[in-house]
Amino acid sequence: MSGDGGESGTTARWVEKHSPLYVQATRHPFICRIKDGSVNISAFRRWLAQDYLFVREFIPFIASLLLKASKESDVDVVLGGIAALNDEISWFRKEASKWGISLNVVPQMANLEYCRFLQSLALPDVNYSVAMTALWAIETVYHESFSFCLESGSKTPDELMEACRRWGNTDFGQYCCTLRKIADRCLETSSGDVVTQSEEIFIRVLNFENDFWNMSLSEL
Numbered sequence: 128m129s130g131d132g133g134e135s136g137t138t139a140r141w142v143e144k145h146s147p148l149y150v151q152a153t154r155h156p157f158i159c160r161i162k163d164g165s166v167n168i169s170a171f172r173r174w175l176a177q178d179y180l181f182v183r184e185f186i187p188f189i190a191s192l193l194l195k196a197s198k199e200s201d202v203d204v205v206l207g208g209i210a211a212l213n214d215e216i217s218w219f220r221k222e223a224s225k226w227g228i229s230l231n232v233v234p235q236m237a238n239l240e241y242c243r244f245l246q247s248l249a250l251p252d253v254n255y256s257v258a259m260t261a262l263w264a265i266e267t268v269y270h271e272s273f274s275f276c277l278e279s280g281s282k283t284p285d286e287l288m289e290a291c292r293r294w295g296n297t298d299f300g301q302y303c304c305t306l307r308k309i310a311d312r313c314l315e316t317s318s319g320d321v322v323t324q325s326e327e328i329f330i331r332v333l334n335f336e337n338d339f340w341n342m343s344l345s346e347l
């Protein structure tokens with residue numbers, strides 16, 4: 128974040144204010160076990176199949192932001208996000224076939240609830256600042272989590288490196304940074320009510336992400 132003014136924005140204040148929740152979502156045991164090499168591969172396989180379902184639901188949510196964006200540069204950023212998701216879907220299919228995983232699985236409760244939340248955020252009456260805050264938070268949790276597994280000294284298993292690089296790479300980090308700037312810009316001119324709603328959405332995203340990791344670790 129250094130040097131780009133990100134430290135002073137609303138989103139940075141929320142990260143600070145809700146740091147226990149933020150740390151819980153971005154340094155979850157699922158991620159820490161990938162980083163220290165102790166992750167159970169069955170947890171990774173579960174995560175992969177469930178996340179594929181999540182990403183499919185994520186597409187209409189981002190598409191809803193495209194309809195709400197009025198600034199041309201925001202439209203470009205969101206369009207780039209949609210294009211990246213197209214690539215992501217292909218990656219999940221390729222990875223699933225590599226691991227011999229069926230993607231035709233039943234969504235687990237934590238996933239279903241997170242997807243329902245995405246659907247509610249895609250509704251036309253949801254404010255753009257609120258939805259943009261959610262997009263920033265959702266993408267940032269993945270970037271912060273997976274880039275942690277790429278830090279020097281990590282014992283991330285070779286076969287999981289590709290997944291970590293997908294969200295942990297610097298280009299994805301740059302995308303998250305751009306989303307943060309858009310969210311901060313929108314929040315600056317939003318009403319107090321919208322700012323409050325956006326903060327609540329940020330907290331809900333952190334909780335959903337935490338539940339998603341928990342689901343991936345759970346044996347059921």
Ligand SMILES: Cc1ncc(CN)c(N)n1
Nearest residue numbers: 178181182265266269339
């Ligand atoms: C649950 C979850 N959160 C975030 C991302 C990153 N798009 C994802 N693929 N899955």
